[in-house]
Structure formats: C-alpha cells, structure tokens
Amino acid sequence: MTRLLDKVAQGQRLTPVGWLMLLLLCAAMFLSGLAALPPTDRDESSFAQATKQMVETGNYVDIRLQDKPRYQKPIGIYWLQAASVRLLDRDHLNEIWAYRVPSFIGMTIAVLMTAALGCVLFNARVGFLAALMLAGCLIANVEARLAKTDASLLATIMVAQYGLAVAYRREAMQWGVRLAFWTALGIGILIKGPMVLLPVAATLLWLWRRDNAEGASTWQWLRVTKPVIGLPWMLLIVVPWFVAIMHASHGAFAEQSAGHDMLAKIWQGQNRGIVPPGAHAVL
Numbered sequence: 001m002t003r004l005l006d007k008v009a010q011g012q013r014l015t016p017v018g019w020l021m022l023l024l025l026c027a028a029m030f031l032s033g034l035a036a037l038p039p040t041d042r043d044e045s046s047f048a049q050a051t052k053q054m055v056e057t058g059n060y061v062d063i064r065l066q067d068k069p070r071y072q073k074p075i076g077i078y079w080l081q082a083a084s085v086r087l088l089d090r091d092h093l094n095e096i097w098a099y100r101v102p103s104f105i106g107m108t109i110a111v112l113m114t115a116a117l118g119c120v121l122f123n124a125r126v127g128f129l130a131a132l133m134l135a136g137c138l139i140a141n142v143e144a145r146l147a148k149t150d151a152s153l154l155a156t157i158m159v160a161q162y163g164l165a166v167a168y169r170r171e172a173m174q175w176g177v178r179l180a181f182w183t184a185l186g187i188g189i190l191i192k193g194p195m196v197l198l199p200v201a202a203t204l205l206w207l208w209r210r211d212n213a214e215g216a217s218t219w220q221w222l223r224v225t226k227p228v229i230g231l232p233w234m235l236l237i238v239v240p241w242f243v244a245i246m247h248a249s250h251g252a253f254a255e256q257s258a259g260h261d262m263l264a265k266i267w268q269g270q271n272r273g274i275v276p277p278g279a280h281a282v283l
Contacts, residue, residue: 186237
C-alpha cells in the first residue's frame with residue numbers, strides 16, 4: 001500500500017496515475033450490472049417513466065407520470081436522464097441502462113471530488129484513500145446503479161464543498177473553480193431543491209463559529225468565490241424553469257413539492273423517532 005500511495009500521491013496533488021486509477025475503479029465498481037439489473041426501486045421506475053414521456057412528448061417543462069403530474073422533485077434529474085437517453089439510446093426508450101448513466105457519472109464525479117477535497121484539506125494520500133472508501137461503500141454502489149436523484153445530488157454537493165475548501169485554504173481561486181461552485185449549487189437546486197444548500201450552509205455556519213473564536217472574518221475568504229457574480233449566475237440557472245413550471249402548473253408544483261413532499265417527510269421523520277446508528281442493520 002505504501003508503494004502504491006507513493007505512485008499516486010505527491011504532497012497535495014494526485015498524480016495522473018492516481019486519477020486514472022480512481023476512474024478505472026469507478027468503472028469497475030459501478031458499471032457492473034448497470035444494464036443487466038432490472039428496475040429494482042419504485043422511485044427508479046417512476047423517474048424513468050416520467051423521463052420517457054418527456055422525451056416522447058417533447059415537453060421539457062412539465063413533469064408527468066402517466067396522466068398525472070409528478071411534482072415531488074424539480075426538473076434536474078429528468079433533464080439529465082433525457083439527455084442521456086437522447087444521446088445514447090434514442091431508439092430504445094425502454095432500456096433502463098440509459099436512464100442510469102447520469103447516476104453512474106454523478107457517483108464517479110463524487111468519488112473524484114472526494115479525492116480533490118482531501119488533497120485541499122489534508123494531502124493527496126488522504127484524498128486518495130477517502131475516494132477509495134467512497135467507491136467501495138455499499139450505498140454508493142447501489143445509488144450509482146439506480147436512475148434516481150441521489151448520486152447526481154451528491155456530485156453537486158461535493159463540487160460545492162470543494163469550492164468552499166479552496167476558498168477557505170487559499171488566497172487565490174481560479175475562475176474555473178468559482179464557476180464550478182456556483183454552477184453546482186444551481187444544478188443541485190434543480191435536482192432536489194434546497195437539499196444541496198444544507199451541507200453548504202452547515203459548513204459555513206461551522207466555519208463562521210470557528211472564525212469568530214479565532215478573531216477572523218468569514219467574509220474575508222468567502223468573498224473569494226465572487227458572490228456578486230456567482231449568485232446571479234446560480235439564479236440564472238434555477239429561476240427560468242421554476243417560473244415556467246409555476247405558470248404551467250398554476251402553482252401546484254410549489255404546493256406538492258414543498259408541502260406534500262419535503263415538509264411531509266420532515267414531519268413524518270420527526271414523528272418516527274430516532275434510533276442509533278446500526279439499528280436498521282440489526283433489524
């Protein structure tokens with residue numbers, strides 16, 4: 001293992017061999033069964049069917065499942081799946097593997113960004129080992145094979161966290177990293193609403209408390225992300241579709257996605273109680 005780490009890690013940077021090894025590992029771990037595994041999750045079938053209808057009708061604003069609206073989640077995952085189907089398997093809309101490709105790509109990005117984040121916060125060895133652990137994680141392998149939102153959402157979260165880490169650790173921030181940070185937030189909102197903002201907000205809150213304790217200013221490093229430019233760019237990604245769907249659904253999207261889906265899950269989760277980690281595995 002020590003010899004391997006010497007080949008893939010050099011200080012704060014992974015070598016090209018290290019990045020290539022992670023890519024090959026993701027392909028080996030996540031591609032197996034992508035096409036052979038039948039739809040195994042109720043939500044996966046619903047996402048795929050709604051995307052199929054979107055491609056067939058050419059309506060890329062309204063989300064329908066059979067003859068009913070499907071407003072639990074925003075449009076992002078449907079657009080990603082529709083792009084995958086049109087590029088890879090336009091003549092065979094019933095093949096589930098084409099709808100799963102965004103999840104495979106999303107989880108691969110999450111693994112790579114885990115390595116990059118580890119390089120920034122610690123060193124290349126830590127980043128490489130953390131990426132290996134994520135790639136070998138059971139839930140990561142499951143989500144990489146399902147046509148759902150979670151793998152793609154994780155990718156946007158990791159890109160955003162990487163942007164925060166770069167801003168916090170360094171005085172200079174390349175425009176490509178800034179663009180990736182704000183774009184990831186916008187795409188994440190389109191995939192699963194405000195969920196992408198929660199880990200970012202929690203990170204900022206913790207860093208703000210730490211900065212206050214040390215007599216430092218959070219704004220001094222946060223402004224490196226150029227929020228005056230980045231926020232409008234993020235809104236430009238997010239707002240047009242939300243305006244279009246609110247008009248098309250006469251406000252029903254906000255009622256069903258926020259009221260019936262997100263808030264209902266929070267309320268139900270509160271009433272179900274809390275169990276310690278590992279309880280579900282034991283049961």
